[in-house]
Amino acid sequence: MKIKNLYKYLSAAILILHLYSCTNNTDADPLFDETPTTRLNNQKSELNTALLSSEFGWKAVYFTDNTVLGGYTHLFKFAEDGTVEMASDFDADTKVYKSEYAIQLGSTVSVTFTTKNRIHLLSESNNYPIPALEAKGYLGDFQFLYYGQENGEIIFRTNRNNRELRFVKATAADWADLSKNLEMEKNVIGSDDRPLFRMLETNDGTTTHKFDFLFSAATRFVESNSVETGYAVSHDMGVGYTPTGIVVSPAVEVGGQKLTDFVYNDADGSFTATGTNGVTATIKYTDSPLVLTDDYKLMLPGQPLYWFGYFTNDYTVEAPTNSKLFNDEISKINAALPEGQSILSVELYTNTSAGTIIYYSFEGRDPIQHYVTVEEDAAGKKIILKHRAWDGDTTAPTPSFLASFDKHLMDANGLYIKKESFKLFYSEPVYTITSASNPFRMTTWKLN
Structure with missing residues (x-):
């Protein structure tokens, strides 16, 4: 057979096989038959x-x-x-x-x-x-x-x-049980009867790590950063409420496991997510800040004059570091004032010519100044404020509508001072003042 005829027959055979396969392909994807x-x-x-x-x-x-x-x-x-x-x-x-x-x-x-x-x-x-x-x-x-x-x-x-x-x-x-989600929200915010400070502790089965835990009820969001030197890990996360605890997103990753569901324990106020092989993540209370700083020294005698301010009509109101107890005390001041009056600011002026002053300003009435002394608790890294006078009068009693609020600043166990890493809209640094005895925490701008 001549070569050219062989090519002709082979081509015909291939064409026949191709046509047969096209018409008899039972495995073809029917998706392509749909518009x-x-x-x-x-x-x-x-x-x-x-x-x-x-x-x-x-x-x-x-x-x-x-x-x-x-x-x-x-x-x-x-x-x-x-x-x-x-x-x-x-x-x-x-x-x-x-x-x-x-x-x-x-x-x-x-x-x-x-x-x-x-x-x-x-x-x-x-x-x-x-x-x-x-x-x-x-x-x-x-x-x-x-x-x-x-x-x-x-x-x-x-x-x-x-x-x-x-x-x-x-x-x-x-x-x-949907309404129970909102009851659980109160446990996430934290009760006034429990310590103010909280942390997230992770355990991969062999090693534990500690993180601060800062929750904003307004956004249902947590900022959680490692407090360990050289361990730059964060677990920022959104929180959703359930009747028995919380669910978080993104997941907290521990030992290669992703933990999302935290169960609430009313006995100690903790929330725990449990993995396998000893892996856990727990949100729990602690009696003192995880890290004590020297930021309090700004307010000691002998330092320059500094001005710290919380304002009810500006962004300090939105600070997630303001505690529920603090916000409740602000509300109590307004409830005790006559109609048409309200508190505008709580400001702290340190080391003025007249000493250190807590300055309360109001809508509808004159400001009130509380003159105090400042003592150092070096071991506890705190300041202790002590009463001197109201508006320069050493015999004047504490105004009744300020008594509940002011007592927290006069805490005999002292106040922690912390410079925050975040800003509140403006560029001024943010400082938080925290009672050492109870969940009272006020966030301010440092304005000079």
Whole structure:
């Protein structure tokens, strides 16, 4: 057979085999037989079936941005008529509300909450927890893009910032116990009956590390930095409340394990997340600061004049370091004042020509000056303030409406002074004054 004829027969055989394989390939992906519209409609039907399939609806702990905010639990019960019943622990109102939703087609399939309900509280730009989030709100969304299902969970990504959000099947207890999340919030904030100072302690089974623990109730966010020299690790995290403890995001990674669920122990006020092989992370109280500094020396006699100020109408109000007891004492002053009067500032002027002065200013009345002496507790790295006079009068009694507040600054066990690493909007350094005896902590600017 001539070579050219051999090539001709071989080419014909290859063509026949190719045509046969194209018409008889039973393993071909049927996805390519569907149009994009068909695929989207199938996904829409799939999502609709999933949303209606759970007897008690769905639960989502929504961390809108876990670099600045915590998590907010939402419960959803979808109905065939396009309505949804919803509840959340965004605030004390955990009642169930009905609104409308729609499964929408775009570049992908999404569920959108089309009429206002609890989820929209996270997306309103004029509703924000701290000045830094002004005009941004809680960075949330009310449209979630569908990305499939896994282990009985529905996987979404948020339309606003493309963050993953998972719906897990809710239980009857989730609805009944939602208000307990807000009761747990009080334990995260901390009781006035417990020590002020707290820490996060991790244990990888062999080694423990300690971190400070600074929680902001307004943002549900924790700043937690190592207190050990040469160990520059942080565990900043958003916090979501549960009836039995908290869930955090991002996870606290210890010994290669990621811990997210912390269980509350009412006996000592601790929260513990437990892994395997001895791995734990525990948030617990301590009677003194983890690190004592020499920052208190700024206020000792012989130093220059310094001015420290807390202002009720400015950013010091937002400091996460202000304790609940301190805020309560400010409120008590205002409650005791006549109508039309309120406290504006608590300022500390050290080493003036008249000595050290605690200066209280008010709306609707003249300021009041408390003259004090300053003593050093070198061993405890604290200052101790002692009464001299009110407005220059050594015989004048403490004004009744200031008595409860002022006694904390006069703590016989002293005051810790700490320069903070953060700023409060302006460039001035921030200092915190803390009672050594109880959970009283006031944050100020150092203004000169």
